[in-house]
Amino acid sequence: MKIGTIGTGSIVDLFLSALKDIDGAECVAMYSRKEETAKPLAEKHKITMIYTDLVNMFADPAIDFIYVASPNSFHFSHTYQALQNGKHVICEKPFTSTVRETERIMEFAREKRLMVFEAITTxxxxxxxxxxxxxxxxxxxxxxxxxxxxxxxxxxxxxxxxxxxxxxxxxxxxxxxxxxxxxxxxxxxxxxxxxxxxxxxxxxxxxxxxxxxxxxxxxxxxxxxxxxxxxxxxxxxxxxxxxxxxxxxxxxxxxxxxxxxxxxxxxxxxxxxxxxxxxYELRAFKDIYDNQRYDRCEELLKHSHSVxxxxxxxxxxxxxxxxxxxx
Missing domain, CATH: 3.30.360.10 (Dihydrodipicolinate Reductase; domain 2)
Structure with missing residues (x-):
């Protein structure tokens, strides 16, 4: 489970700290519009690759998952673009801005046989x-x-x-x-x-x-x-x-x-x-991914849709x- 992150806020810091305790999962790249914004966080978590172009990060074959922690209004576009590039996605809450956006993600993920998770701890x-x-x-x-x-x-x-x-x-x-x-x-x-x-x-x-x-x-x-x-x-x-x-x-x-x-x-x-x-959410996502439990991923997506x-x-x-x- 090789992850690239979008965002440099405190939630990303928590995500990366939790990721260190998940066997078989690691962050290999970060995206920020400005390299200097991402550099302190990247150095803290020993991440060597910083992208300032999303297209290039989405094209990186070393990345399996994209973690989306951008402002709420970008959750849909960043998740959808990641799926278009064959990446699985973990997207921060709220999952999207509208029901229509959630439904488009669900439909496309099913079509491409990709996993999408809403990062809701509860x-x-x-x-x-x-x-x-x-x-x-x-x-x-x-x-x-x-x-x-x-x-x-x-x-x-x-x-x-x-x-x-x-x-x-x-x-x-x-x-x-x-x-x-x-x-x-x-x-x-x-x-x-x-x-x-x-x-x-x-x-x-x-x-x-x-x-x-x-x-x-x-x-x-x-x-x-x-x-x-x-x-x-x-x-x-x-x-x-x-x-x-x-x-x-x-x-x-x-x-x-x-x-x-x-x-x-x-x-x-x-x-x-x-x-x-x-x-705990990362442990659950890793288990679902490792065991290819698309049925469980679908259950979680249906819950996110209901919310x-x-x-x-x-x-x-x-x-x-x-x-x-x-x-």
């Missing part, structure tokens, strides 16, 4: 699997509350009159795309598509959401997903049933500790030994428009 975490095992003990479920809030330094730039990519509709930014997407993955991988979706958001004058609440309604269950980049909060997930509840510490993105409360008993569960959450459908409905309900919507 659903691959050992503690998330513990939650799936324990949830039946709660009896009929009624409520889920998810809160993932993280004040962004870029919000200060936004208030100062600048428009960072993460708060720019042209780059498919916003709190829903950047942070609340973890909550959507958490809920939808457990319960599937909801009957209705509503997003109430705090919006900047440029139309982007800086925080908000998504309400997902199922037949007998209501899920509330809070995501904020303009405030801080105690991050958590609470799953409430008639016989008890599950408390997930630190929120859906990390599932750092799971506490199951049944009547007067509380059981703490934790099977995560790596502090780098990306390790993108809810993501798009949520944006529409809050009238959040991306440049990609017009394409």
């Amino acid at each position: 659903i691959h975490l050992p503690n998330y699997h513990l939650i799936k095992e324990q949830i039946g003990e709660l009896g009929p479920l009624k409520l889920i509350q998810c809160n993932y809030s993280q004040y962004s330094s870029r919000y200060d730039l936004l208030k100062a009159g600048e428009t960072p990519n993460v708060f720019n509709p042209q780059f498919s930014g916003g709190a829903l795309a950047d942070i609340n997407i973890y909550n959507l993955h958490f809920v939808l991988h457990l319960f599937g598509a909801p009957q209705s979706v509503d997003y109430t958001a705090n919006k900047h004058p440029n139309g982007i959401d800086t925080s908000g609440v998504v309400v997902l309604k199922y037949r007998d269950l209501v899920a509330e997903c809070v995501g904020a980049k303009d405030t801080r909060s105690k991050n958590f997930v609470l799953i409430q049933g008639e016989k008890g509840y599950i408390h997930v510490e630190n929120g859906a993105n990390g599932c750092r500790n799971v506490s199951v409360h049944l009547q007067d008993q509380a059981i703490d569960l934790n099977e995560q030994t790596s502090s780098n959450l990306m390790y 993108m459908q809810v993501f798009e409905k949520a944006r529409q309900s809050a009238n959040i428009v991306f440049a990609a919507d017009q394409q």
Whole structure:
């Protein structure tokens, strides 16, 4: 598994750090528009090849996979171009900007017999699997509350009159795309598509959401997903049933500790030994790739597609428009 990366942000640094613990996988090249931007990260992780031309990196026969960690609005084009050049892809969340883009990727990947993965940590975490095992003990479920809030330094730039990519509709930014997407993955991988979706958001004058609440309604269950980049909060997930509840510490993105409360008993569960959450998704992707489990890859893609459908409905309900919507 020879990987070339697109992007030089902190998420790429975490990705490369996790990759060192995956046997049989390594990064052999990095892409950045400017070599000096990529050089510190390349030196840190002992990567000798830096490309400043994507076409040349896509043409490199030594590369099997492309890891896409560019701004959200480029996820589709970079993933599609990689597939056109016969590369498998790991693409950061949110998978794409629109449902149409996701469907085009899925169709093309199937046609070319290539694997595409969305890099969403949540659903691959050992503690998330513990939650799936324990949830039946709660009896009929009624409520889920998810809160993932993280004040962004870029919000200060936004208030100062600048428009960072993460708060720019042209780059498919916003709190829903950047942070609340973890909550959507958490809920939808457990319960599937909801009957209705509503997003109430705090919006900047440029139309982007800086925080908000998504309400997902199922037949007998209501899920509330809070995501904020303009405030801080105690991050958590609470799953409430008639016989008890599950408390997930630190929120859906990390599932750092799971506490199951049944009547007067509380059981703490934790099977995560790596502090780098990306390790678990990379381990899963490597296993799927090594064993040529295209069926498992397809299952994950269908889940990503379901999340993108809810993501798009949520944006529409809050009238959040991306440049990609017009394409």
